[in-house]
Amino acid sequence: MATSIGIMDGAYFVGRNEILAWINARLHLSLSRVEEAASGAVQCQMMDMAHPGVVPMHKVNFDAKTEYDMIQNYKVLQDVFNKLKITKHIEVNKLVKGRPLDNLECLQWLKRYCDSINGGLMNENYDPVERRSKGGKERNSKASQKNSKSLQTNNSLSSPASSNGVIGNKISGMFWTSSFRTFLQLCSVFMTFFSFSVSGTKQGKQGGAADASLELQRLKNEVTDLKLSVDSLEKERDFYFAKLRDIELLCQTPELDNFPMVVAVKKILYSADQNDTALAEAQQIVSHSINNHQQIDFE
Template sequence: MATNIGMMDGAYFVGRSEILSWINTTLHLSLSKVEEACSGAVHCQMMDAVHPGMVPMHKVNFDAKNEYEMIQNYKVLQDIFNKLKITKHIEVSKLVKGRPLDNLEFMQWMKRYCDSVNGGGINNYNPLERREASKGGRESGKKSAPQQSSTKGSNAAPRPSSSHARRNSNDVTSSAHPSNQSAKASSKPSTSMAAYDEQITELKLSVDSLEKERDFYFAKLRDIEILCQTPEIEDSPIVAAIHKILYATDGDASVVTEAQAMLALQSKEAEALSPIAEASEEKSSCEIQKRKNILNSDVDAAGIITLSPRQRLSDASDVHCSGSPLMTY
């Protein structure tokens, strides 16, 4: 059973037309846009269809227009999730605003969940009868009834007899021509309005996706700013260059070049200081060598002074045997 599914799951690639067809067929509604279900009442009845008897339909408000009324519907939905131990997070603040992308994603999740329960089969469920207990449920059920009755009435219109058609052929042709023109004229605005609605919906979806992308990258920049404020590195040249880029005003195209110049200047200063450091190292090594020579000479002198009398005697005998002219008796 799907409760939490990833954003790359196939459920989030289901189109709006398929979602709308699923809602209207299951609940006998006539929604034309997914965001029309932002009140949360449709979600509650979908859960009622999948889990009969779990949803208190008398608490669901299908006539919710204000946000506080919609929030009450989402509270009912959250209670159902808690009872069923569903851990899906409901972003109420985004859904009640009627944003197309957010409502589409949540309804895609709803379809995936309903399909995962009992194989998606909903049997012996009467959505109109269950909706009667809800506030505004009867009116929402009647919205689709006039459309169905009008289509049936247009298909069941009686045809004129052939004799009557022959007698009034001239009148029929003369009257049919303006009616056809009016029908064509009325069909053109309807198709153009549908095209405009489609374009508006696509624009809303693109705006929502751009807003999400903007928030994502802004959060990344904020994390970099917090990292640069660490006391151990906030005085380093690279952090200063990053700050220059982060806090640059709009239209400043040379900010990257200036940041690179700052780093290059810092590296040149480091190279200029390096010969001084080498000279100091050589001087210190010379001083260490001198100290070693002094210590060695002191040790040799001390060794001569501390010779024992026996060693001195042996040295004198060695000199006598060598035939030194200094040793005469």
Template sequence: MSSNIGRNEIIAWINAKLHLNLTKIEQAASGVVQCQLIDMTFPGVVPMHKVHVDAKTEYDMIQNYKVLQDVFNKLKIDKHIEVNRLIKGRPLDNLEFLQWLKRYCDSANDGIVNENYNPVERRSKFSKAKSIKSSQKNLKSLQTKNSRNPESDAPRKISVGTKQRKTGVVAVESVASDEIRVSSNEIKETKLSMNLLKKERDYYYSKLRDIEILFQSPQVQNIPMVVAVKKILYAVDDESGLAEAQEILSAKR
């Protein structure tokens, strides 16, 4: 099969296989399409519960490609995923990867696909599960906060008599003003914390990316220590990645 498969053909193929309505190649940049195509080709191999079906952030997209790379390793597929290029939504990079993926899926199992595979149901199942899990997490956080501040929900008793109505209104306005001021300060502190966390995340991500680029150099990419570190970088979970890295280093000894 020719490697020069047109983008329109690729988009039509993805839409037909996964029942999607993509119009651009870069819409597949999140890694969800790639994971599900392999999931369709090798049912049960892809841990779809770890795939962020509604991925919007680069972090979630990276996690999706880590899942995919781990599956490639398990299937002994000799294909390195250029994650940093794909998540940027560059059309050419995504097109080239999807061209390769189409050729692979068409050749695997003689091109036979499980007719009982329901791509829409498969996606919605895990999208719904993640939403429920997120809602439960938010509810638990709210309950914890309320348990720490039992007086926050206690009704405020304000005595406003006929002769003291004016004074009571002033008191209510004062209380409301104080609460607004406290909430405003909390919002500012939260934004500051989020900005600091984002900067810290970007800092460590850039360091990891520099290491990844260095390890792709032909001079070092086959060194056992480099191979072991890459196993940890691309592992879906910490334990399996560390175990594989230790096995590689032990074999070298």
């Protein structure tokens, strides 16, 4: 069950474009950034789709803009988790800040959970727009008319900050790669516009057009180099992910579960801290085990 997936699970390597496409298709929205789901309303409605009738939609504020209103949505979500006996911890203080990586991780988990319900099949009788409107009318008739737009403007109230050391550098690396792809897309748009401008240059400015053509070629070469770098980074990421995944599977072997070294390795693998406490604790476990063996040998 997705309620207890490990941090090295493939669910946390689903790209944000795939996550956004999944949310938009299921809920009939048009989110363009994961930060736009920071209010918690999207998470509540996805759970409402997966478990009809469990989420009190009249309590979900789709027009939440302040952190206080967002926290109320997450309280609703936490109550739903408690009803369903889901042990997933919601890091509300991080999510309401609108930081991309924190919200991406939350949505990655949510997708994995929803995919585990009924094989990920969508409830054909579920009308997301009607459910949002119904909940909004019970809260405020005016809010119901602009709930969809508010989902897309929540992020304007919180500045996206860079997140260092969010549960494993794997997500950070993926976000860095996605940033490269965004840059490449912008370069592509720029070159298309630039090429159009050059083609419309008058014959009397052939010298300037030639210089522009050289600059365009230089930009194309840079984009090609960046694409190669992105491909190389993705291959390197996948390589190390496979290694870590093998280590995790080995550590989950029942016969090895209580070995001190295995306990120490899992301590590091599953640590969500942004400091070296996990490494220090792992070293203490190993040192304690070695000292015990030395005492036994001495006796």
